[in-house]
Amino acid sequence: xxxxxxxxxxxxxxxxxxxxxxxxxxxxxxxxxxxxxxxxxxxxxxxxxxxxxxxxxxxxxxxxxxxxxxxxxxxxxxxxxxxxxxxxxxxxxxxxxxxxxxxxxxxxxxxxxxxxxxxxxxxxxxxxxxxxxxxxxxxxxxxxxxxxxxxxxxxxxxxxxxxxxxxxxxxxxxxxxxxxxxxxxxxxxxxxxxxxxxxxxxxxxxxxxxxxxxxxxxxxxxxxxxx
Numbered sequence: 001x002x003x004x005x006x007x008x009x010x011x012x013x014x015x016x017x018x019x020x021x022x023x024x025x026x027x028x029x030x031x032x033x034x035x036x037x038x039x040x041x042x043x044x045x046x047x048x049x050x051x052x053x054x055x056x057x058x059x060x061x062x063x064x065x066x067x068x069x070x071x072x073x074x075x076x077x078x079x080x081x082x083x084x085x086x087x088x089x090x091x092x093x094x095x096x097x098x099x100x101x102x103x104x105x106x107x108x109x110x111x112x113x114x115x116x117x118x119x120x121x122x123x124x125x126x127x128x129x130x131x132x133x134x135x136x137x138x139x140x141x142x143x144x145x146x147x148x149x150x151x152x153x154x155x156x157x158x159x160x161x162x163x164x165x166x167x168x169x170x171x172x173x174x175x176x177x178x179x180x181x182x183x184x185x186x187x188x189x190x191x192x193x194x195x196x197x198x199x200x201x202x203x204x205x206x207x208x209x210x211x212x213x214x215x216x217x218x219x220x221x222x223x224x225x226x227x
Contacts, residue, residue: 031117034126036142043112045149052197053162061116063158064148065141069125071154074147078102078129081143086132088125095132102143103135114145152192160193 046064050057068074075088081102082095118126123137130140148154183190 030120032120032123034116034118034138034141035113036116036138036145037106037111037113038142038145039106040110040112042146042149043114046114046145049158053159055162057114058116060158061114061145062118062122064154065116065118065126065144066122067154067157068144068148068151069122069129071148071151074144074151074154075129077147078133078143082132083134084132086128088128088132093132101135102133102139114142116141156192156194158194159197163193163197 046057046060049055049060053060070089072089072091075091075093079086079093079095081100082093083097083099083101084095086093086095118141126137126140126144129144130137133140133143178196
């Protein structure tokens with residue numbers, strides 16, 4: 001009887017240990033919720049990207065934050081608001097209490113929240129930026145999103161990756177021809193992948209629920225004879 005009790009106790013202990021391990025793993029991989037407050041025009045721009053690509057707003061916002069954290073250009077720009085020194089991505093940024101602050105107040109009715117979920121690693125990096133800026137993590141997150149949307153390369157890479165992942169090589173080559181044709185007709189402005197996607201959405205006149213079908217319709221109805 002005693003041996004049976006010992007055996008059952010060991011089973012219970014193993015189950016508890018396994019449950020704790022699973023919970024610990026879940027906590028380690030858990031996402032962190034953010035709801036930064038941003039200007040309404042910025043949120044509207046993100047929503048437009050979501051409507052065109054079919055990618056939900058929270059995923060686009062997460063992409064923007066991660067891209068901003070990996071952009072030397074973006075971090076160098078927002079470092080103008082650093083109150084404290086920060087070593088970030090192997091670069092030392094010097095803070096100063098006289099630097100501009102990001103803790104600005106916007107007029108009522110001009111801002112709205114954007115919901116997103118980030119990895120714990122991204123949350124840690126945002127925390128570092130927030131420390132240097134001497135602000136909340138949500139305010140630092142908002143600053144990263146804002147600068148990412150203003151960064152040509154980040155937005156263009158997002159659109160290009162979206163098109164590449166949704167198209168086969170032939171369709172992508174056709175779109176590159178369209179891009180080359182458009183740019184050959186205008187010497188004063190070079191159109192980007194973002195411009196091209198906007199043009200496709202406008203001329204197809206429908207949300208891009210299927211990238212391949214939308215591109216086919218765009219090429220057949222508008223551009224095939226010109227290429």
